[in-house]
Amino acid sequence: MKTKSVKVLPKTTDEIANGGVYIQRVRCGKANCKCARGETHTGYYFFTRRNGKLIKTYIRKADVDALTEIAKQASFNRAQKRLSAKESNKLIRRLRESIRDYETMTKLHKENYKNEPS
Numbered sequence: 001m002k003t004k005s006v007k008v009l010p011k012t013t014d015e016i017a018n019g020g021v022y023i024q025r026v027r028c029g030k031a032n033c034k035c036a037r038g039e040t041h042t043g044y045y046f047f048t049r050r051n052g053k054l055i056k057t058y059i060r061k062a063d064v065d066a067l068t069e070i071a072k073q074a075s076f077n078r079a080q081k082r083l084s085a086k087e088s089n090k091l092i093r094r095l096r097e098s099i100r101d102y103e104t105m106t107k108l109h110k111e112n113y114k115n116e117p118s
């Protein structure tokens with residue numbers, strides 16, 4: 001692949017199309033560290049999918065709260081968007097039904113009019 005994916009954490013909700021903040025337990029690999037004895041480190045990562053590829057970015061502890069908040073807001077916005085799309089579809093369906101009803105009534109009316117004795 002030519003383009004190198006730069007791992008940059010999103011700063012606004014608009015930059016988050018999917019994914020979120022996840023905690024992972026990690027071992028740093030140092031032999032004398034507590035994690036070598038089984039007490040793993042807690043790391044926060046931002047997971048997102050771009051062009052079908054899963055991208056994992058480490059979040060510094062100082063940024064965890066802010067990013068969690070942004071990710072939550074982005075997820076909420078996505079849910080809202082899905083909901084409003086569903087609502088619009090419902091409205092369009094209802095409108096189509098009304099038009100169909102109107103056309104049926106108009107047709108019936110014309111037929112009645114046609115059949116009326118003059």
Ligand SMILES: [Zn+2]
Pocket residue numbers: 027028029030033034035036041
């Ligand atoms: Zn360690």
